[in-house]
Amino acid sequence: MADAIRVLLVDDHQVVRRGLRTFLEVQDDIEVVGEAADGAEGVARAEELRPDVVLMDVKMPGMDGIDALRRLRELDNPARVLIVTSFTEQRTVVPALRAGAAGYVYKDVDPDALAGAIRSVHAGHILLQPEVAGVLLSQEEANSPQGRGGSLTDREREVLGLIADGRSNREIARALVLSEKTVKTHVSNILMKLDLADRTQAALWAVRHGLTG
Numbered sequence: 001m002a003d004a005i006r007v008l009l010v011d012d013h014q015v016v017r018r019g020l021r022t023f024l025e026v027q028d029d030i031e032v033v034g035e036a037a038d039g040a041e042g043v044a045r046a047e048e049l050r051p052d053v054v055l056m057d058v059k060m061p062g063m064d065g066i067d068a069l070r071r072l073r074e075l076d077n078p079a080r081v082l083i084v085t086s087f088t089e090q091r092t093v094v095p096a097l098r099a100g101a102a103g104y105v106y107k108d109v110d111p112d113a114l115a116g117a118i119r120s121v122h123a124g125h126i127l128l129q130p131e132v133a134g135v136l137l138s139q140e141e142a143n144s145p146q147g148r149g150g151s152l153t154d155r156e157r158e159v160l161g162l163i164a165d166g167r168s169n170r171e172i173a174r175a176l177v178l179s180e181k182t183v184k185t186h187v188s189n190i191l192m193k194l195d196l197a198d199r200t201q202a203a204l205w206a207v208r209h210g211l212t213g
Helices: 014-024 039-049 065-074 090-098 111-122 130-143 154-164 169-176 180-194 199-208
Strands: 005-010 030-036 053-056 080-085 103-106
Touching: 005 014, 005 039, 005 111, 014 030, 014 111, 030 039, 030 111, 039 053, 039 065, 053 065, 053 111, 065 080, 065 090, 080 111, 090 103, 103 111, 154 169, 154 180, 154 199, 169 180, 180 199
Parallel strands: 005 030, 005 053, 053 080, 080 103
Antiparallel strands: none
């Protein structure tokens, strides 16, 4: 499976890891390359195995999933992290996304939907279940000053709208007939002008201000 998506499972419940592995191993394009029982072990395994996607629980003994996310970002580990958890509270959702999660789904997600989520975040998309997006959107609404969108150029607004549609830089470049380097520059300018930390915040800002297609 040379082209398979390499996945690391990080969850303190062995039965959960076993269930995830059993399902994912029947997917032709997904390969489970390892497991970890807590955040610290997950970081170590991610550094050792260099997976494409990490399925990460939030609440674990010792180093939890959010701290593990932060550590992976500090190490500049390229793995895309998909949070798979039963916790939906704002105090859990928001810090996980702020720490760099590429997606957030619940443990009762349909198995086929989970496989789709793995493929989606691996492709560079941001993936949030609707109620999770609603939580983060409410947080952004409460904390974000208004009126910053006026400083965006027309092209930056186009790029922002495509970010909100879940497009990767490559897809945006193709849609707007630009180079990926140019798209990256536009994304950086958008984040700077809107005083946002990442693409997730940018996507939610765009949704709130009606820039989606």
